[in-house]
């Protein structure tokens with residue numbers, strides 16, 4: 001059996017850190033409200049002019065350094081983002097150029113906050129079907145560019161950043177003791193468009209701002225996330241009890257806690273970074289993987305389940321042994 005195994009992991013966060021208290025100057029909000037309702041304490045924002053592909057390339061270089069590989073070893077780049085630099089070309093091809101690669105192929109995946117899970121599932125499929133040996137899977141976002149800074153119910157929740165994994169084809173035995181991706185589970189349901197969307201885009205000729213009915217999103221999130229995590233575990237012949245680390249999309253600590261409770265897992269087995277990063281959409285899971293590894297939480301051989309939900313709605317989960 002061919003497995004898509006994590007060979008390296010890295011991240012990049014822009015220098016500018018904004019604490020909750022900064023929003024008190026311009027909005028009717030408070031540090032206490034933001035912490036209590038979301039778990040967020042601070043977030044990073046990209047510098048003026050800094051782009052998604054710039055942050056993505058930095059995260060990719062960190063993942064390559066962690067793996068001991070070079071850009072010449074990479075066959076494909078899949079970049080999950082909803083905030084690409086330009087309408088086209090893809091931000092992934094910009095990363096490819098930045099890394100000095102002239103071979104292989106690169107493309108973006110757009111599934112909002114579920115983007116990294118979608119990208120990981122696609123990279124896995126390319127590897128197990130024998131089309132490529134090494135794929136950089138990146139999540140990178142500049143959500144600060146689509147915030148309505150007068151809307152306190154959204155602009156305090158999001159942040160910018162990037163994270164990346166290098167996945168590599170390796171021979172496995174075919175059982176769940178193998179390292180690498182063990183199962184994937186993806187879903188979307190376009191009927192829920194209006195509860196989380198950006199009110200602009202190319203064919204409507206504007207950039208737009210993020211609009212969200214937070215309570216409605218919350219209502220869907222816990223149930224769908226627990227269901228998809230359980231489905232992915234089931235496909236691999238595993239249950240929640242086999243999991244060393246849940247690495248959830250970092251949107252809101254209450255969603256993360258609710259999902260862990262539904263999976264029957266204590267918070268000691270959940271990687272949490274939302275307090276420091278806010279919601280970085282498709283970047284949040286690779287950021288949490290990289291930070292979790294750097295903290296010494298996630299170790300080689302650990303069984304992980306990642307899960308995410310976002311605009312669409314689109315959601316899904318990936319089970320992998322680190």
Ligand code: ACO
Pocket residue numbers: 028029030033034037038112113152153154156196212214215217218251252255279281309310311
């Ligand atoms: N500061 C102070 N008060 C606020 C703020 C703020 N920043 N934002 C909203 N409020 C007010 C509201 O106006 C409301 O006031 P009202 O009762 O007078 O109308 C009150 O606080 C309660 O608002 P709710 O929306 O009911 O608060 P809730 O407990 O649901 O928390 C939150 C809001 C944090 C948005 C929550 O619903 C949530 O996290 N939902 C999920 C959103 C999410 O995770 N989205 C991302 C997932 S997908 C993706 O990542 C793109």
